[in-house]
Amino acid sequence: MTVAAQEFRQTQSAVSRHIARIEADLGVKLFERQSRPLVPTSAGRQLAKLAGQFIAQAALFRSEFGNLGVRIQSHLRLGVVDSLADPLVPELIKSTRHLVDTVSVMAGHVEPLRTKFVKRELDAIISPDPLDDLDGFDRHEILFEKFVVLAPRGTIPFVDEETFRHFTSTIPMIRSTASTSIAQRIEQHFRRMRLIVPQGSSCDTIDSIVNFVAADLGWSILTPTCLRKCINHMPFIQVLPLPGPGFSRRVYLVTRSEELKPLKLRLSDACRDIFSSKYLPALHAIAPWLAEETTISANSTK
Numbered sequence: 001m002t003v004a005a006q007e008f009r010q011t012q013s014a015v016s017r018h019i020a021r022i023e024a025d026l027g028v029k030l031f032e033r034q035s036r037p038l039v040p041t042s043a044g045r046q047l048a049k050l051a052g053q054f055i056a057q058a059a060l061f062r063s064e065f066g067n068l069g070v071r072i073q074s075h076l077r078l079g080v081v082d083s084l085a086d087p088l089v090p091e092l093i094k095s096t097r098h099l100v101d102t103v104s105v106m107a108g109h110v111e112p113l114r115t116k117f118v119k120r121e122l123d124a125i126i127s128p129d130p131l132d133d134l135d136g137f138d139r140h141e142i143l144f145e146k147f148v149v150l151a152p153r154g155t156i157p158f159v160d161e162e163t164f165r166h167f168t169s170t171i172p173m174i175r176s177t178a179s180t181s182i183a184q185r186i187e188q189h190f191r192r193m194r195l196i197v198p199q200g201s202s203c204d205t206i207d208s209i210v211n212f213v214a215a216d217l218g219w220s221i222l223t224p225t226c227l228r229k230c231i232n233h234m235p236f237i238q239v240l241p242l243p244g245p246g247f248s249r250r251v252y253l254v255t256r257s258e259e260l261k262p263l264k265l266r267l268s269d270a271c272r273d274i275f276s277s278k279y280l281p282a283l284h285a286i287a288p289w290l291a292e293e294t295t296i297s298a299n300s301t302k
Contacts, residue, residue, distance in 0.1 A: 001015050001016060001019075001038070019031070022047075026043070026047075028041070028043040029041050029043065029044075030043060030044035030047060031044055072099045072100065072262065072263045072266075073099065073100045073101070073123075073260065073263050074100075074101045074102070075100070075101060075102045075103070075104070076096075076100045076102070076103045076104075076123055076124070076260075076263075077103075077104050077106075077121070077122045077123045077124075078092075078103060078104070078105050078106070078122065078123065078124055078125070078126070079105075079106045079107075079108070079113040079116060079117060079122040079124070079125035079126070079127070080105060080106070080107050080113075080125070080126045080127075081107075081108070081109070081110055081113065081125075081126060081127045081128065081181070081251075082107050082108055082109060082205065082206065083182070083206050083222075083223070083225065083226040083229070084126060084225055084226075084251065085105075085107035085229070086229045087228070087229070087274075087278055088126070088271065088274055088275075088278075089105050089107070091274045091278060092267070092270055092271065092274060093105075095270040095273070095274070096263075096266065096267065096270055099263060099266060100263070106122065109179060109180050109181065110127050110128060110129050110180070110181035111179065111181070113125045113127055113129075114127070114129055114131065117131075117254070118131075118134070123255070123256075123259065123260060124253060124254065124255045124260060124264070124267065125253075125254050126142070126251065126252070126253050126254075126271065127251070127252060127254065128181055128249045128250060128251055128252070129181065129252075129254075130250070130252045130254060131254050136256060136257050136258075137254055137255065137256060137257060138254070138255050138256070138257050138264060139252045139253075139254055140252060140253040140254075140255070140264065140265075140267075140268035141250055141251075141252055141297040141298075142250075142251045142252060142253055142268065142271045142272055142275065142296075142297055143225070143250070143251050143272070143275050143294060143295060143296050143297055144248060144249075144250050144251075144294070144295045144297060145223045145224050145225055145248060145249060145250075145251075145293060145294040145295070146223070146224075146242070146246070146247060146248045146293040146294075147185075147186070147189075147221050147222065147223055147242050147247045147248065147249070148221070148222065148223070148224060148239050148240065148241060148242055148290065148293060149164075149219060149220075149221055149239070149240040149241070149242050150209075150210065150213050150219060150220045150221065150222050150227070150237055150238075150239060151171075151213065151219040151237070151238045151239075151240055152213060152214075152216040152219070152236070152237065152238065153235070153236050153237060153238050154238065155167075155219070155238050155240065157240055158240060158241075158243050160243055161193075161243040161244045163243075164242075164243040164244065165195060167219075168195065168197045168198075169197075169198070171218060171219055172198065172200030172201065172217070172218040172219075173197050173198070173199075173200045173218055173219055173220060173221075174200060174201050174202070174203060174209050174212045174213055174217065174218040174219065174220040175199075175200065175201070175202040175203075175220070176202065176203065176204070176209065177202050177203065177204045179204075180204070182221075182222070182223075182226075183202075185247075185249065186221050189245075189247045192245060193244055193245065200218050201217065201218060206222065206226050206229065206230065207229070207230060209222065210222075210227070210230040210233050210237065211233065213233075213236075213237055214233040214236035214237050215236075216236075221242065223249060224279075224283050224290050224291070224293050224294045225251075225275070225279055225283075225294065227239065227283070227286065227290075228278075228279050228282050228283065231282055231286070234286055239286060239287055239290055241289070241293075250297070253267055253268045253271055255267075272296050272297065275294075275296055276296050279294070280294060280296075
């Protein structure tokens with residue numbers, strides 16, 4: 001009793017009153033008062049054991065809860081591939097604003113983002129490029145998606161690869177400019193199919209490509225998440241599966257291995273949550289099968 005009183009800066013009589021009140025509330029005796037020094041009863045020993053567990057859990061809760069209110073990063077420089085910038089970036093900033101004081105964002109094509117990240121002008125990038133040719137980086141896979149055909153409304157769906165080949169030879173294709181990752185992937189896929197697609201118009205942004213297709217100026221190939229930012233054009237566009245060999249891309253959050261701990265895991269989880277809540281329902285509204293072409297990745301780092 002004396003030691004407890006000293007630790008809690010109370011009088012010994014105050015501690016005795018607390019013990020008496022607990023005994024009255026529980027209806028049990030906690031100490032054998034005939035013994036000197038006092039020894040706990042079996043009920044007292046059980047209460048001490050339970051109290052120890054409660055105190056340990058309370059300490060853990062305080063630690064976990066306290067982390068929620070602590071700024072993990074004062075400033076985050078984030079690069080995001082242009083096709084995913086909206087609405088991913090605004091939602092990501094909202095979901096992490098209790099962890100980061102300020103965020104600066106660079107939206108652009110894959111190669112410029114890669115260059116700035118390697119030069120340490122960015123802290124993290126969200127991109128289809130995992131930088132797996134370089135050491136010292138963590139790659140957090142966010143999603144997997146298959147490429148699809150974007151065509152003017154009323155286009156007859158392709159029955160098979162042969163009808164798709166005929167389609168590509170008769171209607172001009174709206175391409176991304178040659179410097180973009182999507183353009184390079186598409187040309188690589190055409191070579192794998194041994195498919196020669198005549199050169200048509202080219203645009204440097206996803207918005208422009210979708211505008212051209214909506215205006216019935218040609219067709220294109222994009223990924224489902226690219227369409228999310230251009231959903232207002234969907235009444236004038238038809239989205240069709242791409243026949244032939246599988247053709248897909250993965251999106252990663254890439255960070256330096258020694259930096260952004262533990263923020264990187266919260267960022268990757270937030271990205272997955274945003275794609276699940278903001279992208280998949282929108283894609284399902286365009287075409288139910290379209291959402292099935294996109295898979296949110298499990299929480300993994302490589």
